Amino acid sequence: MKRAFITLLGASAILTGAAVVADPKPEDAVEYRQGIMMAMGWNVGPMGAMAKGEIPFDAERFSFHATRVAVLAQMAFEGFPPSSKSAESHAKAAMWDNYPDFEERMKKLEDSTARLAEIAEAGDKGATLAQFGDTVKVCKGCHDEYQEEH
Amino acid sequence: MKDHLVPVWDLPVRLFHWLLVVAIPFSWWSAEEGGVMLKYHMWCGYTIFGLVLFRIAWGFFGSSYARFASFVQGPRRVLASLGELLDRRPLATPGHNPLGGWMVMVLLLVLAVQVGTGLFANDDLFNEGPLYAHVGKDTSDLLTAIHHVNFTILLVLVAVHIAAVAWHRVRKGEHLARAMVTGRKTLPAPAPPLVRVAAWRALVIAGASAAIVATVVNL
Numbered sequence: 001m002k003r004a005f006i007t008l009l010g011a012s013a014i015l016t017g018a019a020v021v022a023d024p025k026p027e028d029a030v031e032y033r034q035g036i037m038m039a040m041g042w043n044v045g046p047m048g049a050m051a052k053g054e055i056p057f058d059a060e061r062f063s064f065h066a067t068r069v070a071v072l073a074q075m076a077f078e079g080f081p082p083s084s085k086s087a088e089s090h091a092k093a094a095m096w097d098n099y100p101d102f103e104e105r106m107k108k109l110e111d112s113t114a115r116l117a118e119i120a121e122a123g124d125k126g127a128t129l130a131q132f133g134d135t136v137k138v139c140k141g142c143h144d145e146y147q148e149e150h
Numbered sequence: 151m152k153d154h155l156v157p158v159w160d161l162p163v164r165l166f167h168w169l170l171v172v173a174i175p176f177s178w179w180s181a182e183e184g185g186v187m188l189k190y191h192m193w194c195g196y197t198i199f200g201l202v203l204f205r206i207a208w209g210f211f212g213s214s215y216a217r218f219a220s221f222v223q224g225p226r227r228v229l230a231s232l233g234e235l236l237d238r239r240p241l242a243t244p245g246h247n248p249l250g251g252w253m254v255m256v257l258l259l260v261l262a263v264q265v266g267t268g269l270f271a272n273d274d275l276f277n278e279g280p281l282y283a284h285v286g287k288d289t290s291d292l293l294t295a296i297h298h299v300n301f302t303i304l305l306v307l308v309a310v311h312i313a314a315v316a317w318h319r320v321r322k323g324e325h326l327a328r329a330m331v332t333g334r335k336t337l338p339a340p341a342p343p344l345v346r347v348a349a350w351r352a353l354v355i356a357g358a359s360a361a362i363v364a365t366v367v368n369l
Contacts, residue, residue, distance in 0.1 A: 041275070048276025052189045129186075136185035136275060143274055149295035 026087035033079025034089075036072055043068045044139075051129050059123040066120040066128075070113040077106040095146035105142045112138045157344045158244050159333045160213040162352045166205050167330055170261075173198050174308065178301070188277040192268070196363050199265040202258060203359035211355065214345035215245035222255060223248040240324045244341035253311060260304050267297040269367070280367040 024032070043065040049055045050062055085096045095102050112135040119131045159167075173194050180191035209218040223231075231248040234241060241247055246254055269281040271294040282290050318324040329335040333344075 045276050048186070051186045052276075133185055139275055140184045140273075147274070149298060150291045 023083065024081065026084040029079050029081055029084035030087045030089045033076060036076045036079055040069055040072045040076075043072070044136075047132060048136075051132050057125050057129075059120070059125065059128070062128060063117070063120040063123070066113070066117040066132075070110075070117040073106075073110045073113040076109070077103065080106075090148045090150050092146050092148050098146075102142070102146060105138070105145075109135075109138050109142070154337045154340050155334050156244055156337050156341045157333055158215045158335045158341075159330060160216065160344060160346055161333070162204070162208055162212065162356075163216050164330055164333055166201055166208070169201055170198065173201070174304070178305075181301075184273060185275065185277075188273055192277075192279065195265055195268045196367055198261060199366070200356075200359045200363045202261050202265060203362055204356055205258060207355045207359065208352070211347065211351060213347050214342070218255070221246040221248075221251035223251060228252065236321075238321060238323075240322050240336075240338050241318075242337055242339045242341070244335060244337060250314070253307070253314070257304075257307055257311070260300060260307060263300050264297065264304060267293040267300065270294075271297045281369060284369070 046055070047062055047065050047069075050057045080091070080095075080102070082096065082099065085091075112131075116128070116131045116135045120128045122128075177191055177194045177198070180187040180194065208216050214220055228248040235247065235249060245251075269279045270285050270290050271279045272282055272287070272290045273294075278290070285293070315326045318326050325336065
């Protein structure tokens with residue numbers, strides 16, 4: 001159910017996004033995706049704190065943030081059009097050189113975050129945190145591979 | 151030629167060494183793992199922070215062969231010792247040899263940089279060093295990059311360190327790793343035995359090191 005909702009949201013975001021920003025300026029694309037990443041970090045923070053036991057696990061709050069991250073994940077890839085390669089950013093040249101791999105990783109992120117949202121909604125702490133660990137690995141994998149140290 | 155078994159490394163020196171042997175690989179593994187594991191990575195970093203503080207203090211107030219003054223030599227002495235390092239005979243140096251002494255200092259420096267930058271680092275996900283808030287994201291990102299480069303330097307130094315110990319073993323017939331376990335070195339000539347210091351001194355310095363670490367990470 002939740003998955004369908006997120007898919008729908010994502011699809012509509014892509015459709016309207018595509019309609020409005022047919023050919024974004026490279027700098028705008030960078031700013032957009034950095035905004036998305038910032039918003040993701042904003043939501044991942046409390047989940048990470050719960051996973052580390054810094055704040056008590058709150059299934060409802062976790063689910064809230066997981067849902068948002070799942071939606072944001074669907075909005076991220078469009079911020080990396082090949083046309084934005086020229087703009088200064090933290091993307092490594094390797095990311096543009098291996099664009100199909102990057103795209104695959106972003107797809108993996110969408111799947112993984114959608115699964116996290118779904119599992120988090122069920123409210124089981126163990127299962128949620130296990131999936132969170134997997135999702136974080138997807139984040140980290142791509143950062144390690146394609147994000148410039150800055 | 152008669153061998154002489156001489157005590158050179160006291161318990162604090164040996165503990166320092168072998169705790170690092172556990173802590174550095176764990177730090178590496180937990181960093182590669184990332185995510186929630188960085189919590190333990192940070193605990194491990196605090197431990198190494200304490201170990202480095204302890205070793206620096208022990209270099210001034212510790213047992214004789216642990217003191218910096220006993221093994222930090224000038225460039226001429228280091229150069230003069232190179233020939234002895236290359237030939238097949240075991241060294242007569244009881245403590246650190248002139249080149250090895252500098253390796254100790256370089257390793258301590260690199261560890262200090264590693265710990266110091268780690269305190270301010272972030273992982274772009276949900277982990278931040280305890281002093282992150284004092285510098286902000288941009289400075290933290292720079293220090294994180296240094297943290298990563300410096301770790302590569304540390305790995306290279308560790309490899310050189312192990313290779314050197316292997317060299318001493320294979321080429322010169324010296325059992326340096328064993329000496330770091332037992333505390334006693336087999337030397338080709340008699341040497342002044344280790345001058346130990348009272349155990350309370352190690353305990354006080356360990357306590358002070360732990361207190362400094364606790365204070366710094368809670369700043």
